[in-house]
Amino acid sequence: MSNIKVCLDAGHAGSQYNQSPVVKTYFESEMNWKLHLLLKAELEARGFEVITTRGEQNTDLPVYSRGTAAKGCDIFISLHSNACGTENVDYPVVYRSYDNQNNTDALALAIAKKVGEVMGTNQAGRTATRKNDAGGEYYGVLRGARAVGVPNYLLIEHSFHTNTNAAKWLSAEVNLKKLAIAEAELLAAHYGTQAKPEGKTEIMGTAVATAAQMALYCRTKNTAPQLTGCTLEELAQIFLDEGKAEGVRGDIAFAQTLKETGFLKYGGIVLPSQNNYAGIGALNQNSKGQAASFPSPRIGVRAQIQHLKAYASGDGLKNECVDPRFSLVSRASAPFVEWLGSADNPNGKGWAVPGKGYGASILNLLEKIIAQEIPMSPEETQQVLPTDDIPEWQKEGFLALVDAEVINSPEFWEVRFKQPVTVGELMGLLGKFVGK
Structure with missing residues (x-):
């Protein structure tokens, strides 16, 4: 797992909401549902943790509640297609936070351009913002996501279903699969969740050196x-x-x-x-x-x-x-x-x-x-103590000799506590003690 958590929202409930006026077999709610399931699978394949705002297609939740369902997520994405009064308009638009929170415009614009490239729209993808009369987010789903502290939240309009070419293109599930792959790859690149190339060193992580x-x-x-x-x-x-x-x-x-x-x-x-x-x-x-x-x-x-x-x-x-x-x-x-x-x-x-x-x-x-080796301080070397079944009086005597500098190499003597001491070694220690 990448630890990046995504909340996907399929805009609108049911299978026959927002019918295209130019391609009568197209319904926005049906496209949104199919696309969000495909995108969920593609994101999970790339290491994301993914939740959705609704478990069933016909479940109709208030828009604000769908946004708040993203609490604890790193990003909230609501999927849609747009509509207007003219056939000629054909471009994706991604609505992002009105104040460009966390520089979200960069990600939003990258998604909008990628969607336009994949769909082959007549006009290039772009970003937009929209505020309500109170100065907050206009769209309820975005307002809800912001309220629960989601760092990045987006509403993606996959061009206009009032355009014949766009509506026909979005009607084909094979095309929705292309969109899901492209959007998942872009998000994976943004969040750095791609499979790590062999032998590469990640900048994010815990330091090794002191x-x-x-x-x-x-x-x-x-x-x-x-x-x-x-x-x-x-x-x-x-x-x-x-x-x-x-x-x-x-x-x-x-x-x-x-x-x-x-x-x-x-x-x-x-x-x-x-x-x-x-x-x-x-x-x-x-x-x-x-x-x-x-x-x-x-x-x-x-x-x-x-x-x-x-x-x-x-x-x-x-x-x-x-x-x-x-x-x-x-x-x-x-x-x-x-x-x-x-x-x-x-x-x-x-x-x-x-x-x-x-x-x-x-x-x-x-x-x-x-590779740097840090020399041990005198305080560190003096803390060396045998830790097995050596009697306490012997340990105390050992530390007293270290403190008095009769023993200058405690690491040499600590491993020999149970070994016999030669007469020469004893004379040497006693001589140093008398000298002190």
Whole structure:
């Protein structure tokens, strides 16, 4: 399962609601019902969890209740075909949130254009919004979905059944299957639910490296990182914290920072004081300092994490958006590190353009970060204790000798508690004790 939950709504109840005036055998409610079942199957085949607003075709629910049925879902989609007073109008339109909540217009427009392409409509697909007199969503299903906190909600009008070609096309179940496949594939690409290509590294997930490993590796390449407002160790921890908040691997983002800043030496367009750790807004023709600036290290890291999430996932942000270029990203177009360079991405999108080998270079740095061995502190070494059936007085004596530094290598002695001690070893220990 992808953990992405979809609620599908077949617009209108029954099998004979909204008859086409030009193709008398076409009924909008029948098309909607067939399409939503086909789309459900295609989405489930791609890893989505799918629920529907109604279990039976003839069940008639209030439109607002159909919207609220999507509570807990990531997206609500209501399926329809449109109507107007003229034969010539032939284009899909997708209604989305009136305030472009979660940048939903990008997904809505992609769906509208794809539907028009598959159907071969005379006019290109487009998006639209509609508000009621109170300033809320006009359509009850969308109003209901918004009321229960659904991040993305859409009403798809599959062109106009007042157009003969559109109504005939939508009457064929084989064509509805084409629509279902196209819409499911587009949603899978948006939410990053496609089957993971073999050997690819997902940007979304839990970090593997620790903050200590991240900082240590950076110091092996730069003993004096140029930072303002925090230490290197604090910066590494911020990457892990901000990454965890958005579900992005913070260690991948930190490895990207090492690449983008030359191990925090800078020297390019971005200045250390800008708290911009990945060159956000730094274009090739810009002069020094012409890039995004952030008020603190944490906000700078947050922007980078959000920008990575824009490429890696279609999910909404947990924190308020601070990435000034978030809306410019084609969402979920690069779910894998290897795809961050557009030249390496089958979608043709990416953080770096053309960026061939960009993702591989980040992974090379990440591998070296994870390979760092962190020395144990004296406090850690002193906590070594035999844990089997050794008498307490012997354990206490062992720790006393470690604390007195008579024993300097406790890991050597702990495994020998039940072994005989040679006269030489005993003389050595006693000699050190007398010396102390």
